[in-house]
């Protein structure tokens with residue numbers, strides 16, 4: 001039984017393939033076409049999934065797409081009459097979904113008559129819920145999806161038991177926690193798609209001084225119910241159009257906050273304006289109001305279902321600061337957040353919704369790692385290295401066995417070098433989790449600035465994240481619940497903060513990745529080797545990229561390595577070291593010695 005899930009015609013286009021109940025592959029189109037948040041039909045992601053399964057498109061049994069034009073058609077119709085332009089845009093997307101069978105057949109050069117697959121339209125939030133619950137380790141769980149907008153809803157919750165989920169309720173347009181967060185992200189001067197992370201980082205610097213005003217924007221008005229103060233927003237009157245910028249084909253969201261919001265809180269910050277204390281406090285207030293609304297949802301859902309396990313999906317599930325507070329604010333004891341909790345994850349969710357909700361087949365898969373994308377052989381890596389070898393002779397290249405490789409990588413990191421780490425299959429979801437990562441020494445407070453200056457060029461207020469041996473998590477953090485996909489921020493124990501200053505955020509939390517031996521054996525070995533060498537089984541882990549999608553192929557890793565001031569690249573069994581990096585060793589050693597004194 002082969003099921004292909006496709007998230008298409010929207011940002012974060014992706015594909016996933018499920019064979020006899022097991023996920024075999026899942027990947028975002030952006031990893032192939034190198035356009036961040038790529039939309040359209042994810043042709044190359046589909047090709048890759050078919051290749052992994054060893055089948056042609058004509059051999060796929062079911063094709064699932066996470067959109068249902070008929071869902072909430074009454075609400076859609078009502079808004080269509082009020083906002084014709086918004087309705088037209090929605091209708092255009094829906095018509096593309098209606099023609100997906102033909103478009104797929106044309107793209108794969110076959111007649112649609114040769115496609116034997118049954119096509120399924122899975123409602124957007126049902127697919128989100130399925131993307132979390134059906135791949136979670138839980139037999140039973142409460143499940144919550146929250147995002148900006150999908151099929152005219154912004155949230156949905158369910159109770160999962162075995163291979164079935166019972167939908168318990170939903171929040172429909174225009175009330176939306178995702179829209180709220182995006183609107184305020186824009187107001188704070190961050191307009192790029194996906195900038196919500198920046199504001200979450202900024203929130204740690206401020207105090208929730210404006211919380212009362214924000215409670216008027218997001219009003220919790222009962223168990224599992226909230227309302228937006230619509231005067232503060234525009235999406236219910238102007239729509240929430242997404243356009244695509246010509247220059248880099250990235251999505252641009254229309255302005256979502258109203259003039260009234262500026263009257264109440266002062267003028268919006270211009271993107272080039274300095275970030276001031278007031279902005280810190282606004283971000284903190286916005287985050288606090290979101291956390292209040294989410295906590296009230298979580299608690300009510302725990303009461304309603306009586307469950308101790310919770311699964312989260314939808315873009316709001318990426319709010320790791322809020323997620324980190326679930327254990328103190330709710331009765332939930334276990335939480336699972338899928339690595340691609342946003343819309344990319346819909347491909348997995350739609351496929352598993354067909355597998356279980358529609359076909360009623362039993363569950364037999366748990367997503368315990370994120371390595372579901374392309375991988376490359378040693379031969380392919382060698383060819384890439386030889387073809388693109390630095391002409392100035394500035395690289396020392398070695399090929400090592402696994403133990404020596406891990407020891408060498410750990411030594412480089414401990415010496416303060418910035419190390420590209422390219423191993424195995426590309427991660428599913430936006431986080432680098434030890435397959436396509438840039439690694440550095442978390443003990444050096446200055447490492448954050450060094451990484452930003454040399455490679456990442458990110459805003460100074462954005463934190464970097466740590467990976468930690470799963471076994472050591474409770475020693476360093478106040479919670480030990482697994483966070484394999486970097487979707488929780490936990491407080492670092494006060495006594496440990498000075499041991500790992502680089503990834504500890506200003507509020508004392510860190511967005512950790514717990515690494516288990518079973519799920520990611522090579523990365524686990526590296527962390528253990530670093531721990532043996534330094535006494536600290538933690539490395540700073542950021543994504544392997546520089547203002548681009550995370551690297552996928554060896555050529556992209558080599559290009560990023562050579563274009564930036566990365567010192568070392570560990571790719572498969574190869575270690576490439578820039579000779580110029582050795583010159584920095586002295587400087588690094590001096591800085592660590594200075595800190596120790």
Ligand SMILES: [Fe+2]
Nearest residue numbers: 147150314343
């Ligand atoms: Fe969504």
